[in-house]
Amino acid sequence: MLRENVIPDASTIAMLLRAAASIVKLGFEFNLFLQTGLLNFYAKVGNLESAKRVFVEMPERDSVVHNVMIAAFGKQGYVSDARKLFDDMPERSSFSWNSMISCYCRLGDIENARSIFDCNPLKDVISWNTMIDGYCKLGQLTVARELFDHMGCAKNTVTWNTMITGYVQCREFRKAISTFHEMQAEHVWPDEVTMISLLSASAHLGALDMGNWIHAYVRRRNFKIDVVLGNALIDMFSKCGSIDAALDVFYGLPKKNVFCWNSIIVGLATYGYGRKVIDTFIDMQKAGVKPDGVTFVGLLSGCSHSGLISEGRQYFSQMLSIYGIEPGLEHYGCMVDLLGKAGFLEEALELVKAMPMAPNTIVLGSLLHACQVRKDAKLTEQVAEHLLDLDPHDGGNYVFLSNFYASVNRWHDVEKCRKLMVEKGVQKTPGCSSIEVDNVVHEFVAGDSSHPQLSQIKLFLDDIGKKLISLGHQADMTPVLHDIDEEEKESAVRYHSERLAVAFGLMCTPPGKPIRVVKNLRACSDCHAAIKLISKLFERDIIVRDRSRFHHFRDGSCSCQDYW
């Protein structure tokens, strides 16, 4: 039962205790062997009090018993109890040392973990792995890598996995992938855990080729696609703009837990398939899986992206009453976005005022976007200033406010805004778009000319620009006129990062192959219009994942139907 990870309940424990009692009744001596078994049981169940009682009552305690107790204390964060036992031990094995290291690491006490590690005369691969993971969990990747590079024993699969997941957890996705290549070069066999971490990295990078390779590898090695690996595949495919492949994996899974349902619902939502989101939500309940807060984020954002206003309102109001889930900040955020996008500005504003918690920058950002949709100057200014108060270090907010002032010709305020930015030392987050070509992720960052083919790409874009004009494209210069940095004005819109990435894709991939781009910010309106035409001009599907959703451009139009 324990091996199957089924948590025993009180009646199971009662039965076991009865069995233990009958052992005594039958004349068996309640010896060290039986007591160790009982202690083990209590430790696994997490019943520390009973475990302690058995431990104290034992006539003699060997090293194994100590280790069980130390591990039990450690798992629940009772580090001083664990340490006391550890210090009192007559004879320590590597298990004891490793339990102590992992206990300190779990609590984030890296100094004590390290001093135990350094004193440990029996350092084995587990000691190294635990220590490396401890540093990774605190974001100290350089120290982790230092240990990783200078290990006193051979690395195993777990060692590599620890380093790779460390990079993924710290959002160093490219380093995660390059570390995997080193792992292959050293002929260490990757396992399911490796695949899951790599899938997460590919999902974030939008690296579909890498994701496809992993999928093929998983099948070649006959890895069992359980809920975790399945979920990682679903998430990778949907984040890489391949929602059909995500659906294939999803429907092919024999067992689906709430993670799997959530991933596919969130995936469908970012694609703007609102109806399908709702159908899937209904299927989820039919399958007997209870929705959670994340499910509602997907459901509500799905309604928002598809303009399903009454459905969104309905599900939001049912969250607590029917599903027993208290709406959180993120759910209010979805609703503000849903109402604001649809033009219900007053209602969105009322909701922000009525929220039981203070709005964050995301909520206010949605509200700001709603003000723009309605062109409400007074409210725009209010919200933008509130936003600056809340987060004075996000350059995007200053740019937005400055652009707003410029659009109403308040040049004095534009200047004030610019000065404030300089004073606070705030930098605008540069737009960054990436595209994967031949298994390499190419990044284009606004204002950065490090890409070796940048000048060719720009020439190609100029050429495209002329063709677009002949197709009737009128450049929307609003973002250029109002851009804060003088130098950026010239090339700002024409060389926006998403356009560089799309052009590079057109240059480097065979005709007919879909182009997939990932952008860190919201797509700009002029680029949106231009890419629509480019999709027609070059007869290419172009799939852009921006900060909030997918835009699938085909034959001159976009899947968002210009509602975004």
Added chain:
DNA sequence: ATAGGGTTAG
């Protein structure tokens, strides 16, 4: 008995 794994609003 000790190490590595998945979903979240713009």
